[in-house]
Amino acid sequence: MAVDKLIWKIILDFFVLACVSFPLLALVLWGKPYQRGYFVNDTSILLPYKEETISVGAVAGSGFVFMVATILIVEFFRDRQGKGIGEKFLSGAVLPGWLWESYQTIGIFTFGASCQQLTSDLAKYVIGRLRPHFIDVCRPHPITNSSLNRLGYIIDYVCASNDGDRIKEARMSFPSSHASFSMYCAIFFIFYIQVKGKWRGSKLLRHGLQYAVLIAAWFVGLSRVQDHMHHWSDVTVGFLIGAIYACLVFIYVLKPKKYSALPMTWDEPQAPPANNILPSNVLPRAVLAR
Secondary structure (H helix, E strand, C coil), X not given: CHHHHHHHHHHHXXXXXXXXXXXXXXXXXXXXXXXXXXXXXXXXXXXXXXXXXXXXXXXXHHHHHHHHHHHHHHHXXXXXXXXXXXXXXXXXXXXXXXXXHHHHHHHHHHHHHHXXXXXXXXXXXXXXXXXXXXXXXXXXXEXXXXXXXXXXXXCCEEECXXXXXHHHHHCCCCCCHHHHHHHHHHHHHHHHHHHHCCCCCXXXXXXXXHHHXXXXXXXXXXXXXXXXXXXXHHHHHHHHHHHHHHHHHHHHHHCHHHHXXXXXXXXXXXXXXXXXXXXXXXXXXXXXXC
């Protein structure tokens, strides 16, 4: 019965992930962003088009590989130190405890990543904010004498460019998915290492790694503004989405309270408790009285 429950748990986990991932795929294949208009004198969308410094594939691939490698390494060494959860049995086979713990953590991380990505991508399609390079990519021509354009806000127009994919992307500036995913990975990593990355060596090593990952996520967001892919407010909201999802998923889904028996800080030698409870200024007199 225990084996059956374990198998059903894995099946249900993949089913939930599929339910979250399918809307993402549907948006990419069939979604059309809202076709927002623009003001003639809007200088925020007049920047030239630039090739992006960090592609979507680079962010997604490096983020997942980094987190998976981190989780596997940490869980393996925790198991070697006797801090694992013990062996599991799957279809009659013995599954190392660190591997099962890694599977659960990676699954939760992936679930949170899918949720935050769906949140940011859905906003892109619903809001349809124009990227800073929209004019350069679209080269719009307003329809002459159109009643929709009479107030100076151009709604009725056609793009002279024939690059449909690039025009579609130019309508999805808000929020920044790069910033959202990179900050999600950074905050999740910081929390995970803080709770489970115990080492009696340098106290600054762990915090140095946490800072390096945070700065890497910060750079990803800054590069999006530098590359004319997003407005600064798009990146700001993307950072917030990623950070909020990382906190919620780590605290309420991964539930680090189950590791509460372990100290949340670096292991420090503790002094043995004192046998007396007398104040220090009274202790000498008490000794003399004996």
